[in-house]
Amino acid sequence: MSDILKIEDLVIQYDTDSGCVHALNGLSLTLREGETLGLVGETGAGKTTLARSIMGLIQCPPGKIVSGKILYRGEDLLTMKEKHRQSIRGKEISMIFQDPMTSLNPVTTVGDQIAEAVMAHEKIGKKQAWEKALEMLETVGISRERASDYPHQFSGGMKQRVIIAIALVLNPKILLADEPTTALDVTIQVQVLDTIQALRKKLDMSMILITHDLGIVAQTCEQVAIIYGGEVVEYADVFTIFENRMHPYTQGLFNSIPKLNEDVNRLVPIEGLMPDPTNLPTGCKFCTRCQHATDRCREEHPEMIDVGNGHLVRCFRAENTNAGGEQK
Amino acid sequence: MSASKQTILSVEHLKKYFQTASGQLHAVDDVNFTLAKGETLGVVGESGCGKSTLGRTILRLHEPTDGKVIFDGKDVTACSKQEMKKLREDMQIIFQDPFASINPRMTVSQTIAEPLLIQGRYKPGDKEALNRHVRQVMDRVGLAQRLVNAYPHELDGGRRQRIGIGRALALEPKFIVCDEPVSALDVSIQAQILNLMQDIQEEMGLTYLFITHDLSVVKHLSNQIMVMYLGQVVEICDAKQLFRAPVHPYTKALLSAIPIPDPRVKMNKIPLKDELSSPINPKPGCRFAKRCPYATPECTAGDIPLCEVEPGHSVACIKAAQFKDAMA
Numbered sequence: 221m222s223d224i225l226k227i228e229d230l231v232i233q234y235d236t237d238s239g240c241v242h243a244l245n246g247l248s249l250t251l252r253e254g255e256t257l258g259l260v261g262e263t264g265a266g267k268t269t270l271a272r273s274i275m276g277l278i279q280c281p282p283g284k285i286v287s288g289k290i291l292y293r294g295e296d297l298l299t300m301k302e303k304h305r306q307s308i309r310g311k312e313i314s315m316i317f318q319d320p321m322t323s324l325n326p327v328t329t330v331g332d333q334i335a336e337a338v339m340a341h342e343k344i345g346k347k348q349a350w351e352k353a354l355e356m357l358e359t360v361g362i363s364r365e366r367a368s369d370y371p372h373q374f375s376g377g378m379k380q381r382v383i384i385a386i387a388l389v390l391n392p393k394i395l396l397a398d399e400p401t402t403a404l405d406v407t408i409q410v411q412v413l414d415t416i417q418a419l420r421k422k423l424d425m426s427m428i429l430i431t432h433d434l435g436i437v438a439q440t441c442e443q444v445a446i447i448y449g450g451e452v453v454e455y456a457d458v459f460t461i462f463e464n465r466m467h468p469y470t471q472g473l474f475n476s477i478p479k480l481n482e483d484v485n486r487l488v489p490i491e492g493l494m495p496d497p498t499n500l501p502t503g504c505k506f507c508t509r510c511q512h513a514t515d516r517c518r519e520e521h522p523e524m525i526d527v528g529n530g531h532l533v534r535c536f537r538a539e540n541t542n543a544g545g546e547q548k
Numbered sequence: 549m550s551a552s553k554q555t556i557l558s559v560e561h562l563k564k565y566f567q568t569a570s571g572q573l574h575a576v577d578d579v580n581f582t583l584a585k586g587e588t589l590g591v592v593g594e595s596g597c598g599k600s601t602l603g604r605t606i607l608r609l610h611e612p613t614d615g616k617v618i619f620d621g622k623d624v625t626a627c628s629k630q631e632m633k634k635l636r637e638d639m640q641i642i643f644q645d646p647f648a649s650i651n652p653r654m655t656v657s658q659t660i661a662e663p664l665l666i667q668g669r670y671k672p673g674d675k676e677a678l679n680r681h682v683r684q685v686m687d688r689v690g691l692a693q694r695l696v697n698a699y700p701h702e703l704d705g706g707r708r709q710r711i712g713i714g715r716a717l718a719l720e721p722k723f724i725v726c727d728e729p730v731s732a733l734d735v736s737i738q739a740q741i742l743n744l745m746q747d748i749q750e751e752m753g754l755t756y757l758f759i760t761h762d763l764s765v766v767k768h769l770s771n772q773i774m775v776m777y778l779g780q781v782v783e784i785c786d787a788k789q790l791f792r793a794p795v796h797p798y799t800k801a802l803l804s805a806i807p808i809p810d811p812r813v814k815m816n817k818i819p820l821k822d823e824l825s826s827p828i829n830p831k832p833g834c835r836f837a838k839r840c841p842y843a844t845p846e847c848t849a850g851d852i853p854l855c856e857v858e859p860g861h862s863v864a865c866i867k868a869a870q871f872k873d874a875m876a
Binding site: 262263375376405406407408409410411413414432433434435436437438439440458459462472473474475476477478479480481483484486487488489490491493494 | 594595704705706734735736737738739740742743746761763764765767768788791801802805806807808809810811812813815817819820824
């Protein structure tokens, strides 16, 4: 599989009244063709900033892309002309937002909103675009008769289907799904995830799925990146993450969730809080909450260590475990 | 539930209807259950199933349309305003959204002190004793003493939820309605709060009505679980039993929809058609029939009572016995 998207050392900051927010701190990530990559992290880890930067939706100011590259098929999205980028945004790389209640235009019919996306990128008439919208609605499981309805006439799950229809109507190569089912009930979540997965296979898309639900990760992703404090702290295939995770934060995250298939009397939470993004620790970003932290962790920033089979861990403790490859 | 345990709360034929422009909304429709002292009853169901309304109606934050709530031998629904005020010392609530349920213009100590002053535990002049009590509560819920004069906006979600818990605990109640207390929090913080709630329950012998849509959380905490669908209870039984051998088709579908956090386990999903129907002027019979894969005309012929299929396990389904046998 070739790399379709490659992010290198991305640094993004926001200037706010209370100081400079370090949202992404040298984040590197690779998405291969046809693959689903799960992006897991908590509030403030930088997941949404990452997705928005790939789409080119970081507002400057207050946002500031300090350094780094976002390579789509080898071309840097950050340095290309705006016009070129616009032809990629929505057409080649598309995004589903978290909240279906607020991401649709309330005064336009859903059919028009899908057709609008088509007309923005393809030279076709209104009639053909509308026809395409109807087809897409059916693909996501909504009958074409409902194309002239307004968003308020749909339930949450149906609205999210409309958003999926808008995102996929142009057969994008990459889909960024930012917590696409967080606002939905579980029985609806299953329907929506199944729809996304079926279309992803049918259209041969690659996907980055942002979520904090480890169940969804286990069931839909092939690769997983765990993000903390604006950088990837662990990256591996889904089986390795679930069975042989090594970073203390990843381990803490798994211990914090009550599991349906296990009986635990007491959860083991990660003590402390997410670090303040205006004042991140100098060394390892997780050192303030890590039970294994040493002086070295507090002073020196750990690099990603390859422990073999493409399993990357940003922790000094991994140095001693079976160094399968050279340090990156 | 064994007879030796002392019943603290019993709810009988509780109904709460809301008058809306398009008809009567049956938010809670004939709910019955008893709750033993020191235990936790988990209430699960999807958005709009009436679980929050149930919690609020029990506390008379909504006036019940019909039915009785017997708490500690007293009929809550027949209490006068004066008696109700007294009773609220024993019945408290923790709300879902720690951002919206705390007065932004009151400091941490003022918020926790307020119930104590309202109930006249301390005379206005007795500042020292009041402050001592507030500090004890803050200690108990894990709020650092330096935050005594902090305002909610200075604190993160986890700490704010600790204020909400502190406020509910200040009067040393016997019973707390927990209305999705952790669903607005990140997983690592969620585990801290769940552990805190477990600890204080053990320490103070509290009884919880734990409302949530997160089934793994409810399994972790509850002795009994009650599944609601459109205002009615469809299944109630021991927590472990519910996950081991659910009987009602809705419970089965709900449990099958939870993504399993193990990439080697394939989910055996039971797909449900459509979404929740409207709770406004519901038709007689099983409210789940429209989405149920096993529905027959008899299901909608008349109301389906909650019947015991084995000791302590009740199901509202005319085919319950059949489903139960099929599993045996």
